[in-house]
Amino acid sequence: MQLYNSATRKKEEFQTHTPGHVEMYTCGPTVYHFAHIGNLRSYIMEDVLEKYLRYAGYDVNRVMNITDVGHLTSDADEGEDKMLKGAKRENKTVMDIARFYTDAFFDDCRKLNIKTPDVVQPATGLIDDYIHIVSTLMEKEYAYFSGGNVYFDTSKLDRYYVFNDHNEEDLAVGVREGVEEDTNKRNKNDFVLWFTKSKFEDQALKWDSPWGEGYPGWHIECSGISMKFNGEYLDLHCGGIDNAFPHHTNEIAQSESYLGHTWCPHWFHVHHLNTNDGKMSKSKGEFLTVSLLEEKGYDPLVYRMFCLQSHYRKGLVFSWDNLDNAVGTFNKLIGRIANLKPGGEVDEAAAQELKDKFKAALDNDLNTALAMTAVYDVLKAKTTDATKLAVLDDFDQVLSLDLLAKAEVKRKEAEKAAAAKSAGGYTILGEGDPAVDTLVMQRYEAKKAKNFAEADRIRDELKAQGIEITDVPGGAKWSRI
Numbered sequence: 001m002q003l004y005n006s007a008t009r010k011k012e013e014f015q016t017h018t019p020g021h022v023e024m025y026t027c028g029p030t031v032y033h034f035a036h037i038g039n040l041r042s043y044i045m046e047d048v049l050e051k052y053l054r055y056a057g058y059d060v061n062r063v064m065n066i067t068d069v070g071h072l073t074s075d076a077d078e079g080e081d082k083m084l085k086g087a088k089r090e091n092k093t094v095m096d097i098a099r100f101y102t103d104a105f106f107d108d109c110r111k112l113n114i115k116t117p118d119v120v121q122p123a124t125g126l127i128d129d130y131i132h133i134v135s136t137l138m139e140k141e142y143a144y145f146s147g148g149n150v151y152f153d154t155s156k157l158d159r160y161y162v163f164n165d166h167n168e169e170d171l172a173v174g175v176r177e178g179v180e181e182d183t184n185k186r187n188k189n190d191f192v193l194w195f196t197k198s199k200f201e202d203q204a205l206k207w208d209s210p211w212g213e214g215y216p217g218w219h220i221e222c223s224g225i226s227m228k229f230n231g232e233y234l235d236l237h238c239g240g241i242d243n244a245f246p247h248h249t250n251e252i253a254q255s256e257s258y259l260g261h262t263w264c265p266h267w268f269h270v271h272h273l274n275t276n277d278g279k280m281s282k283s284k285g286e287f288l289t290v291s292l293l294e295e296k297g298y299d300p301l302v303y304r305m306f307c308l309q310s311h312y313r314k315g316l317v318f319s320w321d322n323l324d325n326a327v328g329t330f331n332k333l334i335g336r337i338a339n340l341k342p343g344g345e346v347d348e349a350a351a352q353e354l355k356d357k358f359k360a361a362l363d364n365d366l367n368t369a370l371a372m373t374a375v376y377d378v379l380k381a382k383t384t385d386a387t388k389l390a391v392l393d394d395f396d397q398v399l400s401l402d403l404l405a406k407a408e409v410k411r412k413e414a415e416k417a418a419a420a421k422s423a424g425g426y427t428i429l430g431e432g433d434p435a436v437d438t439l440v441m442q443r444y445e446a447k448k449a450k451n452f453a454e455a456d457r458i459r460d461e462l463k464a465q466g467i468e469i470t471d472v473p474g475g476a477k478w479s480r481i
């Protein structure tokens with residue numbers, strides 16, 4: 001499989017330390033608020049990557065952290081603790097906030113058919129491991145103690161900026177932006193491994209350490225959690241592109257200094273979801289969550305398909321109009337699958353040819369847009385319906401759009417509507433809404449049984465839904481008022 005690697009800035013053949021086995025790590029959510037759909041774009045694309053690796057025959061061990069401590073309001077470890085901020089906002093304890101938003105995150109994932117990683121580790125559960133790494137970094141003189149905190153000394157590295165072509169000055173400005181410089185640091189990009197002192201209100205959760213009671217920096221948790229559950233050799237590290245600097249840069253700095261060898265050769269970064277006025281964030285514009293999509297009547301899987309329609313390394317623009325287009329596409333796609341007749345022979349040769357196209361798309365830097373085209377190629381193919389259904393079912397192991405299940409629901413609804421419409425020579429004319437057709441049929445049955453009160457009740461019930469019935473010869477006609 002050819003996969004773009006942010007560390008080398010080119011597409012390359014994906015290779016693993018142990019043939020056939022992938023150790024994969026994903027930066028998880030900071031659980032101080034709901035995830036917005038921009039964050040979830042990364043998790044959707046990483047889910048597709050994981051499922052595709054499994055589909056391609058790899059055995060995958062995927063690990064994810066849950067940040068419930070140490071993530072400050074700036075990624076460059078300045079400012080207030082995000083968890084404490086969330087707890088104050090809602091007048092709850094930090095642990096209550098963590099539990100609530102962890103559950104909310106996994107609810108969103110379930111609705112988007114995102115598989116839960118093999119290992120999910122809250123950051124607060126592995127404090128001794130971080131202390132061990134920080135102690136080793138101190139012994140190796142990659143870290144120093146200053147003003148109450150332990151810092152990583154970036155001047156000890158030959159190469160600190162691994163992901164960027166930007167010069168150091170540009171990046172340094174990014175780090176400094178709106179932030180008072182921390183005078184305890186020897187170098188401007190040094191970062192905190194262990195805090196005992198913060199200018200801001202104190203952290204609620206603290207642990208004993210050789211440097212005093214305190215709490216870990218944000219970056220150290222991902223290194224500690226990954227080394228614990230993925231081992232010393234990580235094959236694939238994933239995250240949103242905004243994590244590349246400083247978070248991933250710092251993860252590499254501390255992990256490789258600790259291990260003394262290359263930690264993770266391949267880095268997979270998903271680009272931003274944008275709105276028409278720029279990058280989506282929690283603090284700007286409408287706070288777009290999966291729950292909001294549902295409240296507005298959207299199926300979360302339509303959002304998943306919307307993400308699959310574009311490449312993970314391109315910015316994707318979200319607007320309600322764009323999502324409406326995706327709804328139309330999704331409904332048409334499901335409708336076409338619903339028209340396929342189940343049963344019959346599967347033509348294995350034809351199926352293989354279609355699967356090869358799908359694999360070729362995803363082998364080319366996880367091109368999900370082309371993989372969606374391969375879905376339409378199946379529908380257009382000159383082969384049996386049974387073959388098409390079998391191939392679509394196979395693709396859905398990776399796409400996870402519930403294609404066949406949704407088509408089945410649609411097929412049953414259509415059958416019910418057709419049966420209701422023609423029952424006993426009574427014809428219902430309307431736009432074909434099974435729920436309405438059923439009520440119209442019940443009204444007819446009531447009238448036939450001379451139960452006029454019931455017939456009137458149903459007429460009123462439909463009226464309350466904005467539907468008007470007119471009796472016509474041989475049946476009834478309904479329309480929305």
Ligand SMILES: [Zn+2]
Nearest residue numbers: 027028222247
């Ligand atoms: Zn991370």
